[in-house]
Amino acid sequence: MMGLDDDLKLMIAMAKGEKAMDADAAQAAVQRIKAGTPEIATLFKAPETDPKSEALPTIWDEFDQFTTLAQELEQAAAKAAPTIQDRPTLAQAVANIGGACRACHRRFRK
Numbered sequence: 001m002m003g004l005d006d007d008l009k010l011m012i013a014m015a016k017g018e019k020a021m022d023a024d025a026a027q028a029a030v031q032r033i034k035a036g037t038p039e040i041a042t043l044f045k046a047p048e049t050d051p052k053s054e055a056l057p058t059i060w061d062e063f064d065q066f067t068t069l070a071q072e073l074e075q076a077a078a079k080a081a082p083t084i085q086d087r088p089t090l091a092q093a094v095a096n097i098g099g100a101c102r103a104c105h106r107r108f109r110k
């Protein structure tokens with residue numbers, strides 16, 4: 001969905017050592033995730049009718065909850081950004097942000 005996945009994957013690759021650690025690049029990725037979160041609710045405002053969509057119809061019955069989960073991702077990203085300095089702090093940021101992604105997917109994605 002949007003660029004969220006690319007940014008999180010970049011962070012994971014750096015945390016695992018598959019890519020050179022670059023705190024500035026990791027923080028930039030977190031900032032992009034944070035900046036993208038308000039779009040999630042906007043994107044899903046209109047009920048999804050694409051049969052290929054993995055979005056559960058409960059999104060639109062529980063849109064407040066959906067919006068809250070999007071805001072929680074935004075907060076997790078805002079909190080994580082300044083903490084990233086090295087691999088361990090990046091791994092922690094990935095865990096916190098990834099947890100916020102999963103919280104919404106578990107509830108609202110098929």
Ligand code: HEC
Pocket residue numbers: 001002004005008033040048052053054055056066067069070073097098100101102104105108109110
């Ligand atoms: C507030 C809810 C919510 C949050 C937070 C959220 N997602 Fe999603 N995500 C969804 C929903 C709903 C779908 C299913 C969309 C569809 O199929 O139409 C989805 C689908 C996806 C997909 C499947 C492919 C695609 O593009 O549809 C990927 C990958 C993904 N999300 C990555 C992420 C990542 C990474 C994060 C965190 C940085 C994240 N998501 C945070 C709700 C969320």
